[in-house]
Amino acid sequence: MCGTCGCGEGQVQIDGKHHHGQPREIALERDIMAKNDGYADANRRRFVEDGILALNLVSSPGSGKTEILVKTIEMLSCATPCYVVEGDQQTSNDADRIRATGAPAVQINTGKGCHLDAHMVGHAVDDLGPKPGGIVFIENVGNLVCPAGFDLGEAHKVVVLSITEGEDKPLKYPDMFAAADLALINKADLLPYLDVDIDLMVANARRINPRLVIIQTSAKTGAGMADWLKWIRTAHHLAAAAAAE
Amino acid sequence: MHEMSLCENIREIIQEQAEKDGFTRVNRVWLEVGPLSCVEPDALRFGFDVVMRGSVAEGASVEITTSPAKARCLTCQQTATVRQRYDPCPLCGAGPMEMIQGDALKISKLEVV
Numbered sequence: 001m002c003g004t005c006g007c008g009e010g011q012v013q014i015d016g017k018h019h020h021g022q023p024r025e026i027a028l029e030r031d032i033m034a035k036n037d038g039y040a041d042a043n044r045r046r047f048v049e050d051g052i053l054a055l056n057l058v059s060s061p062g063s064g065k066t067e068i069l070v071k072t073i074e075m076l077s078c079a080t081p082c083y084v085v086e087g088d089q090q091t092s093n094d095a096d097r098i099r100a101t102g103a104p105a106v107q108i109n110t111g112k113g114c115h116l117d118a119h120m121v122g123h124a125v126d127d128l129g130p131k132p133g134g135i136v137f138i139e140n141v142g143n144l145v146c147p148a149g150f151d152l153g154e155a156h157k158v159v160v161l162s163i164t165e166g167e168d169k170p171l172k173y174p175d176m177f178a179a180a181d182l183a184l185i186n187k188a189d190l191l192p193y194l195d196v197d198i199d200l201m202v203a204n205a206r207r208i209n210p211r212l213v214i215i216q217t218s219a220k221t222g223a224g225m226a227d228w229l230k231w232i233r234t235a236h237h238l239a240a241a242a243a244a245e
Numbered sequence: 246m247h248e249m250s251l252c253e254n255i256r257e258i259i260q261e262q263a264e265k266d267g268f269t270r271v272n273r274v275w276l277e278v279g280p281l282s283c284v285e286p287d288a289l290r291f292g293f294d295v296v297m298r299g300s301v302a303e304g305a306s307v308e309i310t311t312s313p314a315k316a317r318c319l320t321c322q323q324t325a326t327v328r329q330r331y332d333p334c335p336l337c338g339a340g341p342m343e344m345i346q347g348d349a350l351k352i353s354k355l356e357v358v
Contacts (some may be wrong), residue, residue, distance in 0.1 A: 021358060023272055028262065028352045032254050032276075115247055140338035146247035174330040175283045178344065207331045210319055210341040 006033040035223040036150055039118035043125065043128055043153025049133040051243030053236045056154035060169075060175055063140030064186040066094045067219040068228075073101045075229055081134040082235065085124040087141045094139065104128055115146040118153055132243070135236060150177040154182075155235060160206075162187040162194050170205040177208040182215065182231060189218040248288040251350070252296035256350060263301045268357035271302040275354045280314045281330065281347035314347025 031037070047054045066086075066105050073082045084105040086094040095107035106118060106124040110120055115123060130136050138154060140147040148157075159180035161169055164187060170177040177183065183205055193199060215231065217224035259271060274293075278284050286309045297303050313326045318334035324345065325335045331339045 023356050025354050025356050026266060026268075027354045028258075029354075030258050030262075032258070032350045032352060032353045035254055035257070097298050115250075117250070130343065145283070149247060165350070171331055175281070178281075178330055204331075207341055210343060233302055 025090065028137050033149070034116050035049045035150075039122055040151040040153040041118050043118055043122050044155075047136070047153060047155070047239070048242050050130070050134075051240045052130055052132065052136055053232070053239040054087050054136040054152075054154045054156070055232075055243055056137065056138045056140060056152050056157045057160060058140045058144070058147045058157055058180070059142060059160035059162075060144040060165060060173075063142070063160040064219050065142070066097055068160060068184065068217065069139060070097055070101055071136075071219045071222070071225060072229065072232070073098070073103045075225065076135070076232070077101065077103060077190060081131050083128045083130045083134055085116075085121055085126075085128070085138045085140060087120075089141065091111070098173050099110070110141055114141060115150050116140050116152060117150050121152045133240060137233070142161075144169070144173040144176050146180075148173075155239060156182060157181045158184060160186050161201070162185045163190060163194060163201070167197050167201040170201070170208050174208045177199055177205050177212065180209065180212060182213045184218045184224075184228060185214060187218060187220070188216040189221045190241045194239060248284060249292045249296065251284065251289065252292040254295050255293070255352060256300050256302065259302050259355065260300060262355070263277070263357075265358070269301060270358045271305045271355050272358060273308060273356040274302060274352060275305050275308045275310060277310050277312065277349050278353050279347040279349040279352050280311055280328065282330035282350045283348075284350060285312075310353065312347075314344060316342045316347075317340055319336055 018147055024088050057064045068188055076082055082103045084098045084103055086105055086107045088094055089110050092107040095105040097107035108120050157180040159176050161183060163185055205212055215224050215227045217228055269274055278286055290307055293307050315324055316327045317324050318337060320339035321337035323336050327342055334342060
């Protein structure tokens with residue numbers, strides 16, 4: 001530290017003299033997301049080592065994520081232990097709905113926060129203590145914007161879009177569709193009552209992400225759920241194979 | 246408003262750097278914000294002023310630089326500059342385009358005293 005004024009610059013010298021009070025530039029090139037990404041990498045390592053499939057479900061509020069999860073767990077859990085991390089600003093309603101299926105669930109309340117981050121998820125997974133070979137579903141805060149930018153260590157982001165939200169949602173909120181590997185177009189049973197052009201919705205999603213896998217589902221009637229389960233089982237086998245390596 | 250939590254990350258990085266390099270005030274912060282980085286520059290500026298209060302970067306000005314997004318066309322296989330994710334290929338008019346650059350989000354440099 002500088003003995004003259006205590007400015008903390010005592011170690012800086014230019015031409016052998018103490019450099020004092022002159023502005024200087026420091027090149028940093030530091031990634032702003034580095035801290036989150038470090039936690040995400042740790043989560044991912046843990047999932048891979050234990051052969052756990054982790055899926056991050058993202059959508060706007062009210063797309064039917066929790067209902068899809070409830071039905072999915074009921075269809076899966078005889079064969080595979082399932083765990084759920086629930087993210088919402090307030091209430092434990094969703095975790096309560098999941099626990100009613102018998103699957104362990106942890107509710108994260110983000111308060112004013114608009115997304116889950118990898119640090120919160122790491123602690124939630126510690127609390128859940130998933131068995132090797134299980135499936136961890138992370139239901140993110142209902143928000144089609146912010147959760148796109150936060151890696152949680154998941155194997156895949158799954159975006160859920162209900163058909164009542166309109167054909168142009170993928171164009172209006174492109175980041176989320178770009179970040180996802182799978183899109184579930186949910187509430188497909190409502191199609192006869194709406195003017196929505198589902199082919200256009202699919203085409204818009206593919207304009208954003210040409211590699212996006214798209215499945216139409218109705219958690220209510222069960223339509224499309226077999227295809228979604230098939231996709232999960234394939235991803236689960238890949239997670240098991242990665243752990244075996 | 247995840248820009249607020251990004252500003253908290255920025256504050257933390259700057260505080261760490263201040264301890265390491267021994268500076269006590271930051272005049273200017275240069276941020277690189279890619280056009281595909283899920284960040285709204287105006288929201289980031291707003292959050293920055295609020296979050297930096299009480300830190301070495303209180304009152305610092307923010308310079309945001311943006312380098313263009315690049316994408317590869319899956320039809321003509323060429324690489325081109327695009328403005329948005331759903332732009333058609335500017336070279337062949339078709340698409341779709343697969344993004345290869347443009348999501349950078351970093352602190353490039355600081356001017357400190």
